[in-house]
Amino acid sequence: MRKTDDITHVAVLGSTGSIGQNTLEIISHFKDRFKVVGLSAGKNTKRLSHQIKTYKPDIVSLREKKDADELKDMKWDHPMEITWGPEGAEKVAGFDKNDVIISAITGINGLRPTLAAVKTGKRLGLANKESMVAAGALINQESSRSGAEVIPVDSEHSGVFQLLHKENLREVNKVILTASGGPFFQLDPKELENQSVESALNHPRWSMGKKITIDSATLMNKGLELIEAKWLFHLPPEKLGVLIHPQSIVHSLVEMRDGSVLAQLSRTDMKIPIQLALTYPHRRESLLPSLDLSKVKALDFFEVDFKKFPLLEMALKALSREQSFSIALNASNEAAVHSFLKKDIRFSDIWEVVIEVVEETEERSVNNIEDILKIDQETRKRTWEKIRKRN
Numbered sequence: 542m543r544k545t546d547d548i549t550h551v552a553v554l555g556s557t558g559s560i561g562q563n564t565l566e567i568i569s570h571f572k573d574r575f576k577v578v579g580l581s582a583g584k585n586t587k588r589l590s591h592q593i594k595t596y597k598p599d600i601v602s603l604r605e606k607k608d609a610d611e612l613k614d615m616k617w618d619h620p621m622e623i624t625w626g627p628e629g630a631e632k633v634a635g636f637d638k639n640d641v642i643i644s645a646i647t648g649i650n651g652l653r654p655t656l657a658a659v660k661t662g663k664r665l666g667l668a669n670k671e672s673m674v675a676a677g678a679l680i681n682q683e684s685s686r687s688g689a690e691v692i693p694v695d696s697e698h699s700g701v702f703q704l705l706h707k708e709n710l711r712e713v714n715k716v717i718l719t720a721s722g723g724p725f726f727q728l729d730p731k732e733l734e735n736q737s738v739e740s741a742l743n744h745p746r747w748s749m750g751k752k753i754t755i756d757s758a759t760l761m762n763k764g765l766e767l768i769e770a771k772w773l774f775h776l777p778p779e780k781l782g783v784l785i786h787p788q789s790i791v792h793s794l795v796e797m798r799d800g801s802v803l804a805q806l807s808r809t810d811m812k813i814p815i816q817l818a819l820t821y822p823h824r825r826e827s828l829l830p831s832l833d834l835s836k837v838k839a840l841d842f843f844e845v846d847f848k849k850f851p852l853l854e855m856a857l858k859a860l861s862r863e864q865s866f867s868i869a870l871n872a873s874n875e876a877a878v879h880s881f882l883k884k885d886i887r888f889s890d891i892w893e894v895v896i897e898v899v900e901e902t903e904e905r906s907v908n909n910i911e912d913i914l915k916i917d918q919e920t921r922k923r924t925w926e927k928i929r930k931r932n
């Protein structure tokens with residue numbers, strides 16, 4: 542990682558979300574080593590304003606022009622560029638002073654800024670899993686071209702990253718991501734149908750944004766993470782697996798060919814993987830208390846019931862299908878989750894609609910940003926149409 546001086550300059554994309562706020566908290570704790578130079582947010586002008594006052598970035602971006610204009614009308618006691626829209630987020634990602642870019646925008650909106658970050662050849666701390674799902678090959682291609690270092694921020698992938706960094710991939714039999722199982726993994730399939738938005742948002746272990754929390758309830762989050770892992774660690778489908786682990790203490794396991802199984806354990810807190818993405822290859826003192834396994838006591842593991850969580854099965858299929866399959870799966874899921882959050886569809890409609898839409902999508906290889914976004918948009922439209930027809 543290039544360093545301007547002793548201070549590492551960080552841009553945070555999606556700064557007002559859960560990962561963004563955690564990142565800023567870590568930076569505050571290590572202000573002798575890190576300085577925020579760029580922030581990009583969606584529409585939470587109020588929270589962004591607070592962050593600007595605290596961190597004094599050189600460049601900020603919001604989704605809408607009107608919000609950026611509102612920010613421009615406010616009095617700031619330091620010089621700062623205020624920009625907006627997808628190009629604004631890309632500008633923050635590609636800002637010259639950045640040493641590390643934390644990409645934590647939710648959904649496909651994170652793709653262009655993530656690519657812009659990769660093209661700079663700097664370090665990318667990747668929390669936006671949807672961009673890897675839709676464009677893994679393209680991101681890998683761009684990062685090998687630019688020399689960018691991609692460090693996963695997702696807890697499971699941070700675990701795998703730590704477990705694999707001294708291992709030879711040929712000696713790895715299997716990489717297993719753990720899933721908490723979400724709020725419903727013990728329910729009967731019939732009880733799943735009509736789960737409310739409120740109960741789906743009530744995650745037993747992790748406190749996260751709404752989209753990812755719903756994805757955790759359908760287990761689609763684990764599906765997206767499997768696809769993400771395939772690209773991050775260059776793993777063939779047969780070397781990837783999932784286990785339900787309700788305590789969320791073991792984040793991933795790597796089975797070596799000699800029968801050793803390596804595991805990464807830590808508290809259930811995103812600050813740990815975020816901090817590592819900032820400090821790697823070094824480690825700094827954690828803000829959190831030690832993990833006390835004598836208090837955790839039991840670590841349970843269960844097989845996944847794919848019939849109950851069909852979106853995870855679709856994601857497994859996606860591992861050996863063309864890129865369009867993953868793009869459509871991700872896009873349709875994103876659209877369906879938003880409809881569920883607006884209470885337009887039932888919980889089980891999420892997978893029923895998504896599976897129908899993905900199965901109707903023409904499968905082809907695609908590896909440029911325009912085609913990826915075209916398939917994404919077109920899939921969303923078909924998903925909305927199906928949802929409209931159902932209601």
Ligand code: MG
Pocket residue numbers: 695696697766
């Ligand atoms: Mg995760």
